[in-house]
Amino acid sequence: MSTTYKVPIGPVHVGLKEPVTAWLTLDGERIMDAKLRLGAIHRGIEFMARERNPIQVIYLSERICGICSFSHVLAFIRAIEDLSAIKVPPRGQYIRSLVLELERIHSHILWSGVACYSIGFDSAFHLGMEMRERVMDLLELLTGNRVNYGVATFGGVRWDITPEFAKATRDMIKFYRREFTPFRDIVMEDPIAQARMRGVGVLTKEEAVRYSAVGPVARASGLRVDLRKSSPYEAYSDMPVEPVVPQDYFGAAHGDVLDRFAVRVLEVYQSLDLLEKILDGLPDGPFVAETNLNKVLASLKKAEGVGWGIIEAPRGDDTHIVSLKGGEDNVLWWKVRAPTYASAVSWPLMFRGNELADAPLIINSLDPCVSCMERTLTTNAHGDSNIITKQELIKRCREKTDTLRARGGETR
Amino acid sequence: MKFCDKLCNKFGDKFCDKIGEMLKMNSMLKILPKSLWVTTCNSGSCNGCDIEIVATLSPRYDIERFGMKLVGTPRHADVLIVTGPVTRFMHDKLLRVYNQMPDPKVVVVVGNCGSSGDVFYKSYNLVGPVDNVISVDVYVPGCPPRPEAIIEGVAKAVLKLEAIEKSSRAPEAQREEAV
Numbered sequence: 272m273s274t275t276y277k278v279p280i281g282p283v284h285v286g287l288k289e290p291v292t293a294w295l296t297l298d299g300e301r302i303m304d305a306k307l308r309l310g311a312i313h314r315g316i317e318f319m320a321r322e323r324n325p326i327q328v329i330y331l332s333e334r335i336c337g338i339c340s341f342s343h344v345l346a347f348i349r350a351i352e353d354l355s356a357i358k359v360p361p362r363g364q365y366i367r368s369l370v371l372e373l374e375r376i377h378s379h380i381l382w383s384g385v386a387c388y389s390i391g392f393d394s395a396f397h398l399g400m401e402m403r404e405r406v407m408d409l410l411e412l413l414t415g416n417r418v419n420y421g422v423a424t425f426g427g428v429r430w431d432i433t434p435e436f437a438k439a440t441r442d443m444i445k446f447y448r449r450e451f452t453p454f455r456d457i458v459m460e461d462p463i464a465q466a467r468m469r470g471v472g473v474l475t476k477e478e479a480v481r482y483s484a485v486g487p488v489a490r491a492s493g494l495r496v497d498l499r500k501s502s503p504y505e506a507y508s509d510m511p512v513e514p515v516v517p518q519d520y521f522g523a524a525h526g527d528v529l530d531r532f533a534v535r536v537l538e539v540y541q542s543l544d545l546l547e548k549i550l551d552g553l554p555d556g557p558f559v560a561e562t563n564l565n566k567v568l569a570s571l572k573k574a575e576g577v578g579w580g581i582i583e584a585p586r587g588d589d590t591h592i593v594s595l596k597g598g599e600d601n602v603l604w605w606k607v608r609a610p611t612y613a614s615a616v617s618w619p620l621m622f623r624g625n626e627l628a629d630a631p632l633i634i635n636s637l638d639p640c641v642s643c644m645e646r647t648l649t650t651n652a653h654g655d656s657n658i659i660t661k662q663e664l665i666k667r668c669r670e671k672t673d674t675l676r677a678r679g680g681e682t683r
Numbered sequence: 684m685k686f687c688d689k690l691c692n693k694f695g696d697k698f699c700d701k702i703g704e705m706l707k708m709n710s711m712l713k714i715l716p717k718s719l720w721v722t723t724c725n726s727g728s729c730n731g732c733d734i735e736i737v738a739t740l741s742p743r744y745d746i747e748r749f750g751m752k753l754v755g756t757p758r759h760a761d762v763l764i765v766t767g768p769v770t771r772f773m774h775d776k777l778l779r780v781y782n783q784m785p786d787p788k789v790v791v792v793v794g795n796c797g798s799s800g801d802v803f804y805k806s807y808n809l810v811g812p813v814d815n816v817i818s819v820d821v822y823v824p825g826c827p828p829r830p831e832a833i834i835e836g837v838a839k840a841v842l843k844l845e846a847i848e849k850s851s852r853a854p855e856a857q858r859e860e861a862v
């Protein structure tokens with residue numbers, strides 16, 4: 272006789288950094304099915320933006336997520352630049368790419384450390400965290416902040432690269448080339464770590480396509496996707512970026528946790544190479560188009576239309592779409608599509624057939640950024656939240672078209 | 684010979700005690716009578732503060748040298764670190780975590796958005812800041828605060844624990860009054 276049990280995990284759980292609830296259906300130790308309940312930390316950021324002007328929203332968008340804060344800021348700023356006439360000088364573009372790569376390094380090392388922590392490999396966790404401090408120092412040196420940098424602005428960046436900073440960056444690159452390899456080998460060649468990660472949480476290439484996984488998760492399943500190659504932005508058009516896929520290094524892509532680990536670790540090396548190229552090719556000239564924010568605001572007040580920006584964040588594609596209305600200070604609407612949401616759909620697939628003990632590892636293997644993801648929740652007047660079903664969404668979508676037709680195409 | 688011994692030879696034992704007093708060593712030891720076990724609850728933060736809390740565990744900041752330790756369950760913890768502006772959904776969960784902790788307990792809010800809301804204002808889904816939900820003893824401002832500041836905030840929690848211990852009233856009664 273087989274009995275199945277339902278085990279809830281979360282929302283507050285040791286294995287998770289952020290609140291998310293998962294109900295796992297178990298048969299013995301095996302996970303048969305998984306259901307996720309998202310929306311625990313939905314803050315209504317897109318709604319809040321409607322009462323603020325674009326410059327205020329820069330700092331709001333930074334706080335969508337503290338780990339990939341720069342990616343969100345940049346995607347938002349590029350969306351605004353897309354709809355208005357603001358141009359970014361080349362030096363500003365290079366500095367933006369530089370911060371993006373620094374952020375990728377810090378995010379990937381953090382993730383590798385946390386992954387080791389969740390399999391109980393504490394010495395590797397501490398090794399990783401110690402190493403991560405080096406890139407945090409550098410970010411602090413450039414921007415003055417460790418986490419929410421506040422460095423990007425419309426038309427460029429707020430701080431320039433000084434010769435000292437360039438030297439510190441080169442020192443850091445040397446440091447990581449020397450010190451990061453032992454860390455990688457300690458984890459990836461450890462038989463126990465291999466046993467814990469190989470074959471766990473598998474997402475095949477077909478499934479990755481069907482469930483539209485993005486970023487390192489998709490690459491670990493063998494898909495060659497990287498926005499830095501397919502639609503280069505900022506300085507990436509000057510330097511070739513090849514997507515890191517496991518089959519190039521190990522012969523085959525398994526799409527399991529070990530492959531996701533490998534992809535992220537190899538991307539750290541890739542980022543180091545890119546940093547070097549950015550420093551070598553750094554153009555002279557101004558790093559921001561306009562320093563007078565009042566002028567920028569005045570020009571944005573006149574801008575009208577819809578703009579979009581899309582960035583390869585450490586976790587995958589991050590898309591922002593913004594609309595401004597001429598003559599109004601505030602943002603008309605703003606939509607964020609964060610990478611974790613795209614990848615989270617494949618969580619239930621990864622769970623199937625694995626053991627309960629692997630659940631936190633599988634959840635972590637996506638490098639989930641729950642605070643980015645929480646945007647599909649509706650709340651009624653009593654504060655009870657209900658999640659919209661697909662049918663309902665389609666129904667609402669149709670109704671909206673009808674009302675639009677009735678109004679003769681007016682959106683408001 | 685150690686520097687301290689040299690001084691002792693020159694000025695006598697009393698001197699060393701004096702220095703100890705000046706450095707508040709003795710009171711430190713009295714204040715830190717036990718090691719604090721800390722648990723965290725993310726009530727809707729942007730993750731920034733949570734990474735910095737993880738950074739306090741890292742070898743550079745190493746919270747364990749103060750005898751503090753991050754534990755996985757609120758049932759074992761003395762100190763609760765809360766981050767984030769408290770969303771509607773997390774409101775009950777936060778209360779539950781708080782109620783699961785044994786007495787005496789201290790609540791530390793890390794980050795601007797938990798202390799005051801910060802950039803998160805005028806939203807339909809927030810019930811915070813944290814002190815709207817549970818009573819808070821220490822606020823650590825910053826967005827996010829540096830790991831050193833977080834450690835200091837937790838260390839300050841000790842003062843509160845000490846006060847609870849000193850007071851003749853039962854900790855229960857005192858907290859209810861605070862609430």
Ligand code: SF4
Nearest residue numbers: 728729731794795796
């Ligand atoms: S205080 Fe700032 S960094 Fe910390 S959780 Fe809030 S918004 Fe994020």
